[in-house]
Amino acid sequence: MIYLLLFWTFLKIGAVSFGGGYAMIPLIQEQMLYLGWMSSEEFANILAVSEMTPGPIATNTATYVGAKAAGILGSVSATMGVTFPSFFIVIIIARFLTQFKENKIVDSILKTIRPVTIGLICSAVIFLAQTSLFQIEITFSTLIEGVLGGFSGILHAIRLDKAGIFIFFVIFVATARFKLHPVFAILSSGLLGFLFYIIFGAL
Structure with missing residues (x-):
């Protein structure tokens, strides 16, 4: 069922994305192209609209993608999927904030995640450059x-x-x-x- 697929797809993206909405862009793009829900050009257009409208770009993108794939219920499914992981993780972190803040293991993990975030954001920049500044896909x-x-x-x-x-x-x-x-x-x-x-x- 398309609604469950949208929810599950964006739930996975939301669960493994660190560094904010822009770090999610290459993950969302890869899934959209793989599942055939839209072309690279359509995805780039959705990103432009998502950036212009109020709210986090990842949430806006999920909403637009869901609407494009399966209408209003699709947008609700995608939005719920992408926001659930961070919602529950933040609740847990808020509960144990002091312990996490002083935990050297957690601090070490976060330090290794930061370079990955930079790589994901750079990947998003390259994708947007290819769809906006060049007339063909650069391979x-x-x-x-x-x-x-x-x-x-x-x-x-x-x-x-x-x-x-x-x-x-x-x-x-x-x-x-x-x-x-x-x-x-x-x-x-x-x-x-x-x-x-x-x-x-x-x-």
């Missing part, structure tokens, strides 16, 4: 083909999305320099994309 064979062809070969192999690159740099500078709020950043990038479409046609 190892694609990179080899480009390297063998020199600089021009690399540019031809990776097929940069010029509009995506431009919007990325504009929003990056606006966010880094002027502290542009993520909601306004996404709305601004959408407006820029619309203007590109009006002026140059389909991107």
Whole structure:
């Protein structure tokens, strides 16, 4: 049954994800593609909407994915699945906070988890870059083909999305320099994309 599958899938993701919502993104993406619930492009679009709406990105993503896969009940199942593990774990930690805080074994475990979290977040960044800044999926064979062809070969192999690159740099500078709020950043990038479409046609 699709609702149980959604609940179980996101329960597993929520139970093994450390480091916040962004660390969950590659795990959610892998499951969505494996189960055939959506394409990489659809998942990237859902991430953009999830970032713009209120609430944690992992919860929002689970809600949208569930709705896409099985409607309202699907969104409820996915949301409950992804939030249950952290809900119960936090209750346990709150109960034994002092003991956990002074436990060297727990402290050692948490220190080894942090690098994994960085790797997961970097994986999410790479996925978003592939779906936003390049016109094709970048694979190892694609990179080899480009390297063998020199600089021009690399540019031809990776097929940069010029509009995506431009919007990325504009929003990056606006966010880094002027502290542009993520909601306004996404709305601004959408407006820029619309203007590109009006002026140059389909991107």
